Amino acid sequence: MGLTVGEVASLASVSVRTLHHYDDIGLLSPSERSEGGYRHYGDDDLATLQQVLFFRELGFGLGDIARIMHDPSFDRLEALRMQRRMLKDKSAQLGHMIEAVEAALDATEGGVTLDAKDMFEAFGDFDPKKHEKEAEDRWGGTPAYAESMRRTKRYTKEDWTQIKAEGEAVNAAMAALMDEGVPSDDPRALDLAEEHRLQIDKWFYPCSQEIHVGLGQMYVMDPRFAQNYEKVRVGLAQYMREAIEANAERAK
Amino acid sequence: MGLTVGEVASLASVSVRTLHHYDDIGLLSPSERSEGGYRHYGDDDLATLQQVLFFRELGFGLGDIARIMHDPSFDRLEALRMQRRMLKDKSAQLGHMIEAVEAALDATEGGVTLDAKDMFEAFGDFDPKKHEKEAEDRWGGTPAYAESMRRTKRYTKEDWTQIKAEGEAVNAAMAALMDEGVPSDDPRALDLAEEHRLQIDKWFYPCSQEIHVGLGQMYVMDPRFAQNYEKVRVGLAQYMREAIEANAERAK
DNA sequence: GTAGACCCTGACGTAACGTCAGGGTCAAGG
DNA sequence: CCTTGACCCTGACGTTACGTCAGGGTCTAC
Numbered sequence: 001m002g003l004t005v006g007e008v009a010s011l012a013s014v015s016v017r018t019l020h021h022y023d024d025i026g027l028l029s030p031s032e033r034s035e036g037g038y039r040h041y042g043d044d045d046l047a048t049l050q051q052v053l054f055f056r057e058l059g060f061g062l063g064d065i066a067r068i069m070h071d072p073s074f075d076r077l078e079a080l081r082m083q084r085r086m087l088k089d090k091s092a093q094l095g096h097m098i099e100a101v102e103a104a105l106d107a108t109e110g111g112v113t114l115d116a117k118d119m120f121e122a123f124g125d126f127d128p129k130k131h132e133k134e135a136e137d138r139w140g141g142t143p144a145y146a147e148s149m150r151r152t153k154r155y156t157k158e159d160w161t162q163i164k165a166e167g168e169a170v171n172a173a174m175a176a177l178m179d180e181g182v183p184s185d186d187p188r189a190l191d192l193a194e195e196h197r198l199q200i201d202k203w204f205y206p207c208s209q210e211i212h213v214g215l216g217q218m219y220v221m222d223p224r225f226a227q228n229y230e231k232v233r234v235g236l237a238q239y240m241r242e243a244i245e246a247n248a249e250r251a252k
Numbered sequence: 253m254g255l256t257v258g259e260v261a262s263l264a265s266v267s268v269r270t271l272h273h274y275d276d277i278g279l280l281s282p283s284e285r286s287e288g289g290y291r292h293y294g295d296d297d298l299a300t301l302q303q304v305l306f307f308r309e310l311g312f313g314l315g316d317i318a319r320i321m322h323d324p325s326f327d328r329l330e331a332l333r334m335q336r337r338m339l340k341d342k343s344a345q346l347g348h349m350i351e352a353v354e355a356a357l358d359a360t361e362g363g364v365t366l367d368a369k370d371m372f373e374a375f376g377d378f379d380p381k382k383h384e385k386e387a388e389d390r391w392g393g394t395p396a397y398a399e400s401m402r403r404t405k406r407y408t409k410e411d412w413t414q415i416k417a418e419g420e421a422v423n424a425a426m427a428a429l430m431d432e433g434v435p436s437d438d439p440r441a442l443d444l445a446e447e448h449r450l451q452i453d454k455w456f457y458p459c460s461q462e463i464h465v466g467l468g469q470m471y472v473m474d475p476r477f478a479q480n481y482e483k484v485r486v487g488l489a490q491y492m493r494e495a496i497e498a499n500a501e502r503a504k
Numbered sequence: 505g506t507a508g509a510c511c512c513t514g515a516c517g518t519a520a521c522g523t524c525a526g527g528g529t530c531a532a533g534g
Numbered sequence: 535c536c537t538t539g540a541c542c543c544t545g546a547c548g549t550t551a552c553g554t555c556a557g558g559g560t561c562t563a564c
Binding site for chain 1: 295340343
């Protein structure tokens with residue numbers, strides 16, 4: 001089961017090449033491959049594709065879309081709500097543009113020349129400009145965000161899968177310690193915390209111990225991040241935070 | 253008088269580079285240059301830019317836009333009416349997309365997976381696909397149209413100015429003969445008609461005598477083309493047609 | 505009359521695919 | 535069981551619509 005590229009392509013009115021491209025850049029890699037190497041898209045993949053297409057319609061670059069959707073704090077519901085708002089805005093903007101066309105029609109028919117400023121009003125406040133900041137506020141906005149943006153821009157499909165694998169490895173190891181009843185200030189937990197820090201440092205932005213501690217606090221306080229750990233093991237976010245703080249203390 | 257690139261850019265919310273680009277490809281060359289070489293955009297240029305931006309918003313490629321607007325039969329009023337229709341269609345499509353987002357929201361909140369077909373309906377019938385044909389019917393649609401498309405695709409700014417110059421030269425010469433009272437079957441008129449045919453042959457598509465005669469008829473019957481000649485001299489369209497027919501007869 | 509803001513023309517870079525080329529895969533039918 | 539036509543794969547280069555310098559003139563305001 002699962003649809004082939006061609007089927008998905010005609011379903012979503014995109015080209016096969018587009019799906020290949022999205023796979024190449026790691027934006028949408030089908031969850032399955034046949035033994036012959038054929039891509040097979042499942043329901044989840046289709047849902048992801050739909051998201052991508054909404055963002056694309058709104059003028060987001062593929063790189064931005066990838067960054068938003070790969071973000072550990074990405075939330076589908078919230079994204080959909082934002083997309084709804086932005087699509088409505090765009091609809092309103094289109095309305096203005098229609099008015100502008102009608103004004104131009106009236107003016108041309110009447111032989112009048114209308115004010116230059118009015119002619120281009122509708123082209124002004126475009127979606128990306130207006131909402132990019134919102135997306136940033138919501139999904140980024142930290143001081144190190146710019147650096148992270150810059151680096152992740154070039155990441156390939158393989159990079160993303162490795163990032164995911166490395167992250168999950170640490171999470172699993174940390175959860176295992178929790179299961180064993182190992183306290184969060186145990187050296188083994190601290191080592192894992194350090195590894196976690198180095199991963200961020202390596203993949204996203206220079207992550208000092210201070211920043212790492214800040215991150216740890218956010219893991220507990222911000223439900224978007226917390227969920228990412230809580231879904232592995234209840235209480236893991238808090239455990240991580242403690243391990244991170246102990247590790248920072250040890251490093252002094 | 254006339255605005256500089258920077259002024260137009262901020263007015264229309266496009267980059268300076270975009271205006272340079274449009275100039276390079278001959279899509280929008282400002283009607284004036286300062287002695288220092290500065291571009292100066294007048295009211296007509298702004299109106300053209302607005303047209304271009306409407307077409308662009310509708311998903312037309314710059315090459316297509318150039319071809320539409322350089323067409324001798326291009327009519328601003330009609331273009332505006334078409335744009336209005338297309339913008340309204342796009343608005344409706346956006347409405348469907350909003351519905352799709354809301355459906356996705358409901359499904360996600362309710363934990364349901366919805367039908368794959370419904371998910372992508374809104375992405376289907378896109379403007380360019382749907383209306384490209386209309387534009388073709390209206391502005392092209394002749395048998396030789398494809399060839400014309402293919403060739404004009406690569407034309408640069410210089411090409412277009414030369415095409416325009418050559419065309420106007422023939423028109424002016426033809427009008428001069430008319431003014432002198434020279435009959436339309438005079439050899440001089442036939443020579444000009446032949447030159448006219450060769451110009452089309454050279455720049456747009458292989459133009460046989462038969463096709464040329466057909467064109468001549470259209471110049472009289474189709475007001476879009478007729479206007480292009482009538483504005484040079486009243487009666488020129490008819491005069492051209494006669495000269496073209498006589499020339500075709502002579503060539504036999 | 506000179507500084508700072510703005511403009512010019514190349515020329516190379518980039519994003520998001522389009523478009524082959526060369527070669528496997530797969531389900532239906534003989 | 536094997537073939538055949540429709541479909542898929544991975545490179546790799548092409549295209550569109552600009553972005554982004556670099557190196558150098560222009561213009562106006564103090």
